[in-house]
Amino acid sequence: MHRPPTAEAGIAEELAAVRPGLLPRYTAELPGARAAVLTRLWRALAHEPLPWITGRTPGPHGLALRLADGRTLRGPHADPYATSAYVTAVHLDRRPYEDAARLMMALAVPHGTAFAAELAHSAASLALSRAGAEQPRQWPERDREWEWEQRVVDGHPFHPNCRSRPGFSVADQLAYGPEHGPVVELGTVPVPAADCLVSGRWPAELRDGDRLLLPVHPWQATRVLKRPYGIWCPARPLMSLRTLAVPGGPHVKTALSARLTSSVRDISVYSVRAAATLSAFAEELAARTDGLLHITRTLGAATAHSPGLAALLRESPRQYAAPGEWVLPVAALATTSLPGCPTWLAAFTRLALTVGLRLLDLGVALEAHGQNLLVVLAADATPLRLVYRDLADIRLSPARLVRHGITPPGLTGRLLTDDPEALRRKLFGSLVTGALAGTAGSGGTLAAALETVLPDLPATADLAFLREHPLPAKALTLMRLSPGRSGDIWTALPRPGSEAATVLECGPSGQ
Incomplete structure (x- = not known):
């Protein structure tokens, strides 16, 4: 297979023309950006139901994946909740790969060529984002809440295409990307x-x-x-x-x-x-x-x-948010120090699950990922309450609403479902394996917060599912490798704390 066109060189050429002073920082950021995208891809290879992976064998030194064509792919243990770029190379048989796009080309799987091009652009664009991002002050001014949004430089914490922006030139990214402060x-x-x-x-x-x-x-x-x-x-x-x-x-x-x-x-x-x-x-x-x-x-x-x-x-x-309070998207929490990390995370997890499970029981499944869900913090950073934005992809259960004496809204179409699996996937796949995992930064940290909080929450069938079953997450890579299939594809992640990576982490992650 031929290598995809090098997105890194293309962005460097454009950058030299429109912002040459940024070129050294861009070059310096490339290795870390490659590792960030490769880490996200390795998570997918380890945990998504990809049809050309026939077996997964954990060992004392990492994880081995058996491919349908007889080859073996080896890498570190894969914590599905980790946000740090801990994968710097994987080995396909004996050959090392430090670049997700080159690895995808070497795998030679259906639709892999197009996806490899997206991965190459994601890594190069991520390096550009990191190079151009301004170093944030500790806390923005309260009337400049958009500064919190600009801190999320790395994009989606788990998607290999975290910064893929096809169709955007370097000039476009500098002019319109929030991380560049335009x-x-x-x-x-x-x-x-x-x-x-x-x-x-x-x-x-x-x-x-x-x-x-x-x-x-x-x-x-x-x-x-x-x-x-x-x-x-x-x-x-x-x-x-x-x-x-x-x-x-x-x-x-x-x-x-x-x-x-x-x-x-x-x-x-x-x-x-x-x-x-x-x-x-x-x-x-x-x-x-x-x-x-x-x-x-x-x-x-x-x-x-x-x-x-x-x-x-x-x-x-x-x-x-009242005077003296901050409101910020949950995705931005990982970009700043969290006071008293385990205690703070447990308080935030309790708040988020209390609200999410209460609404789910009533019949409303929020898509509460780190972009849609915001948290209001007191002056001492105590989490007080939540704010939710963008209702375009929530799910409503008419049967649950009626059971609670609530008249369903006059809507039809894709927002409505009574399927418990669809409702739980929507909430838990966005809130637990999305927003909370991205805030925690590792399976061990997330497990500790859930162990502290879950016993105190009101008993419901949805809570029982959350306590007893693997957790749903979108199979983001499989979705990109399935261009003829519409809608979401899901996978099940091991419960936090059951995977190999259990190191507790606090403060900034994924940078």
């Missing part, structure tokens, strides 16, 4: 109101007579829509890159038809149609959490009946 000039595209679907209230400042002014990301307008746009206002990109914070105003979720990690990001007509109804219902449900959870309201949503030209306006999570 200010983005949001634009608007005028569309006849009669040609739009609107959910909720659309603000007067985004109307022009009989036309709606739909907010648009400049990359989308230039690269996808290929049409002129008017300048609306400066904004700060948040973790998701396509959602931006308007100073003193809402958060604006724009359509951005680019593949980031796994999915092409746009805003479906279904999401716009459901937005107002779902937001009102979520506000009612949050009231049942005794003040432990707030859900940011969707102020308005509009689409020109096209996933590529649509926008949602949401409240800023800052609305739910």
Whole structure:
């Protein structure tokens, strides 16, 4: 098999043209970025149901994977909850591989060539992100909550495509990537109101007579829509890159038809149609959490009946933090020191599971990963309550809602399911094997927090599942290697504490 084109050299060439002063730092960051992507890939090879891996044999010095073609792949013990880049090389038979893209090419599996190109871009783009990221202050100013979002330099803690941004040039990444600290000039595209679907209230400042002014990301307008746009206002990109914070105003979720990690990001007509109804219902449900959870309201949503030209306006999570408090996405917790780490993590785990399990029992499964879930901290960093944003992919169980005397919202389609497995996968696969694991940074640390918290939680069938079964997680690599299959593919991870890696860790991880 031929090696994929070297993304590292391509980014270096572009960087030399647009930001030559950053080139030495980029070069210095490449080895660590390769290890970070290889670590994520090794996790997938060790724990996902990949059809061309026929056996996994742990030993005193690591893990051996038997391939269908008779070869053997060897590497360290794989902690599925680790966020540090602990894999610097694996051996395919006797040949070492330090680069995930070259390893994927050598494996020669179906659809591996395209995935190898994504892995190469992920590592090179991650090195660029680390090189360009500003060193954060200990705590941002409380009216600059977007600074927390910029600290999540490494992207998804477990996806090998953690920083893959195909279609983005180096100049695009520097101009729009939140880790580079840019200010983005949001634009608007005028569309006849009669040609739009609107959910909720659309603000007067985004109307022009009989036309709606739909907010648009400049990359989308230039690269996808290929049409002129008017300048609306400066904004700060948040973790998701396509959602931006308007100073003193809402958060604006724009359509951005680019593949980031796994999915092409746009805003479906279904999401716009459901937005107002779902937001009102979520506000009612949050009231049942005794003040432990707030859900940011969707102020308005509009689409020109096209996933590529649509926008949602949401409240800023800052609305739910009192003076003297901070609110930050859970993914940012791993980028700063946590006071009294085990005690703090147990308190946060108790808060998150109390809220998540209560809503799940009522019939609402949040997609509570580290981007959607935020935590409100007291001045001494004590976790007080949670804020949830982006309702586009939660799941609702009409049967559970009715059982608790709650009238289901007037919705149809993919958001509704009574399947307990689907509901548990949605919550536990995002909250436990996602947000909590990413915060803990290792299986041992996560196990200690769960052992402290689980005995005290109210008994439900969902809690019993969490205590007794392997934990669900998306098979992120298998999904990328299955281009003809739609929807999520799942795997089961060993319970925290049962894997080999049990070292307790505190403070920054994955950097």
